[in-house]
Amino acid sequence: MSSRSATAAVMARLGNAGRRATRARARVVAATLRRDAPFSAEELAREVGRGGVGRATVFRTLDLLVSIGALARVHGVERGGRCVRYTPCAPAHHHHIVCRSCGRVEEVDLAGLDVRLAAIARTRGYASLGHTVEIAGICAECREGGA
Structure with a gap:
């Protein structure tokens, strides 16, 4: 495109x-x-x-x-x-993992998570409007460099 x-x-x-x-x-x-x-x-x-x-x-x-x-x-x-x-x-809903040291961001595929979270909302009486999932960590490069 x-x-x-x-x-x-x-x-x-x-x-x-x-x-x-x-x-x-x-x-x-x-x-x-x-x-x-x-x-x-x-x-x-x-x-x-x-x-x-x-x-x-x-x-x-x-x-x-x-x-x-x-x-x-x-x-x-x-x-x-x-x-x-x-x-x-991306065209489809996705999630991120973020390095808390250098700020690097990568998309991660958490297949099936959307359906599970919507089901959790329903069982508690909520109409799910969406969610945000962000995984925090320290990337391999920062761990190796001691950042």
């Missing part, structure tokens, strides 16, 4: 969720889809800010993209402190 069609697909999802498709939002969406690694809101705001997109628009759009499942929030570390980063979502 080309970057233009990927952006159009996410913008269509925003429209289906009742949100307006603005040029600023399209710029934010396109910038998120160009990323190969998890990114912070600040990094994205600096990038699209050069094109005239305001910081508030970036932060609001990131929240919208998370709400429609186009982005996932992952919790990591940056310069010794905790931070939130974002990563584009």
Whole structure:
């Protein structure tokens, strides 16, 4: 899928969720889809800010993209402190494992977990709206390097 069609697909999802498709939002969406690694809101705001997109628009759009499942929030570390980063979502629901030392994020397949969690919610009288699973650990590279 080309970057233009990927952006159009996410913008269509925003429209289906009742949100307006603005040029600023399209710029934010396109910038998120160009990323190969998890990114912070600040990094994205600096990038699209050069094109005239305001910081508030970036932060609001990131929240919208998370709400429609186009982005996932992952919790990591940056310069010794905790931070939130974002990563584009695979077409299917997925989960992450995050290195608490270097911030590396990987997608993990937890086949069957979605069904089990929905069943747990049902047995307790809840209508399951979704879930977030993030596994925290220290990656092999950091363990070997003593980070």
